Amino acid sequence: MPGLVPGVGTAxxxxxxxxxxxxxxxxxxxxxxxxxxxGIGVHSGAEVTAVFNPAESGTGIxxxxxxxxxxxxxxxxxxxxxxxxxxxxxxxxGPTRSIATVEHVMAALYALGIDxxxxxxxxxxxxxxxxxxxxxxxxxxxxxxxxxxxxRRYIRVLKTVRVDAGSSWAEFHPYxxxxxxxxxxxxxxxxGRQSWKGDVTPxxxxxxxxxxxxxxxxxxxxxxxxxxxxxxxxxxxxxVIGDDNRVINMEGLRYADEFVRHKxxxxxxxxxxxxxxxxxxxxxxxxxxxxxxxxxxxxxxxxSAYEIVESAGQxxxxxxxxxxxxxxxxxxxxxx
Ligand SMILES: [Zn+2]
Numbered sequence: 001m002p003g004l005v006p007g008v009g010t011a012x013x014x015x016x017x018x019x020x021x022x023x024x025x026x027x028x029x030x031x032x033x034x035x036x037x038x039g040i041g042v043h044s045g046a047e048v049t050a051v052f053n054p055a056e057s058g059t060g061i062x063x064x065x066x067x068x069x070x071x072x073x074x075x076x077x078x079x080x081x082x083x084x085x086x087x088x089x090x091x092x093x094g095p096t097r098s099i100a101t102v103e104h105v106m107a108a109l110y111a112l113g114i115d116x117x118x119x120x121x122x123x124x125x126x127x128x129x130x131x132x133x134x135x136x137x138x139x140x141x142x143x144x145x146x147x148x149x150x151x152r153r154y155i156r157v158l159k160t161v162r163v164d165a166g167s168s169w170a171e172f173h174p175y176x177x178x179x180x181x182x183x184x185x186x187x188x189x190x191x192g193r194q195s196w197k198g199d200v201t202p203x204x205x206x207x208x209x210x211x212x213x214x215x216x217x218x219x220x221x222x223x224x225x226x227x228x229x230x231x232x233x234x235x236x237x238x239x240v241i242g243d244d245n246r247v248i249n250m251e252g253l254r255y256a257d258e259f260v261r262h263k264x265x266x267x268x269x270x271x272x273x274x275x276x277x278x279x280x281x282x283x284x285x286x287x288x289x290x291x292x293x294x295x296x297x298x299x300x301x302x303x304s305a306y307e308i309v310e311s312a313g314q315x316x317x318x319x320x321x322x323x324x325x326x327x328x329x330x331x332x333x334x335x336x
Pocket of ligand 1: 103104214262266
């Protein structure tokens with residue numbers, strides 16, 4: 001919104017002011033009301049019910065996996081709890097003590113600034129819904145967002161941290177806001193090389209990323225089925241690319257570059273597992289859940305690469321430069 005800042009000179013400066021004008025939340029939040037979402041899991045194909053409950057400050061995002069005999073496994077949605085990242089992001093391990101495909105709901109919670117929630121799930125994975133974050137965004141907005149009295153803490157990136165994995169890489173850089181720059185490069189001409197760059201705010205996430213769906217190739221389906229995966233996968237929850245390299249879905253794409261937007265959505269959800277929002281730029285090339293998890297671990301394991309900050313004042317909304325570093329002894333929200 002450069003128009004709001006008269007007299008600003010270069011484009012670079014406008015960019016800076018533009019990001020500074022973004023209001024960050026000064027205080028933690030939760031849902032104003034509980035709500036329930038039902039659907040099938042994309043890998044199991046089984047029906048699953050997720051009950052989203054408000055929670056107190058300091059809770060973070062906690063999943064409660066309810067096993068077949070009613071036993072409850074508590075899984076904090078943080079880096080330390082991440083298990084398998086081959087096809088989706090899984091919290092925990094073991095068939096009755098884990099929850100798969102948490103990334104799309106985590107992206108919605110992160111983008112709308114929900115810090116605290118307890119989510120009861122009676123199956124092995126989150127419902128896939130339409131393969132995007134759209135249903136979760138709508139449900140959270142309908143339930144309402146409640147501001148709590150505890151100041152919100154951010155993880156501010158102080159220096160570049162990079163991870164490489166084969167031809168993929170990811171980097172964190174300092175930045176006065178939360179920005180993603182995601183590049184993908186697929187052999188398939190239906191996808192090819194795509195790039196998405198932007199500041200992630202509740203508004204930008206909703207309009208530019210939240211509706212981008214999971215995608216896959218028809219040629220992989222049989223292999224996945226043999227492995228007991230993608231059993232719930234269908235044209236209702238995935239963009240499918242056929243052997244002729246065309247999108248099979250009758251309705252076509254929701255965005256011309258829906259593939260890279262979904263990869264960005266996934267990255268937002270995976271980085272939400274820091275346990276607190278981050279201020280910085282995240283860049284990835286040919287990334288995925290595994291590289292996102294590696295990059296987050298690399299950042300958090302290097303104490304000089306970040307600091308913990310919070311608002312100096314009492315206003316509900318604050319700009320990035322107004323945040324001050326706080327003593328972080330014992331504050332490690334990414335641990336279980
Ligand atoms: Zn995804």
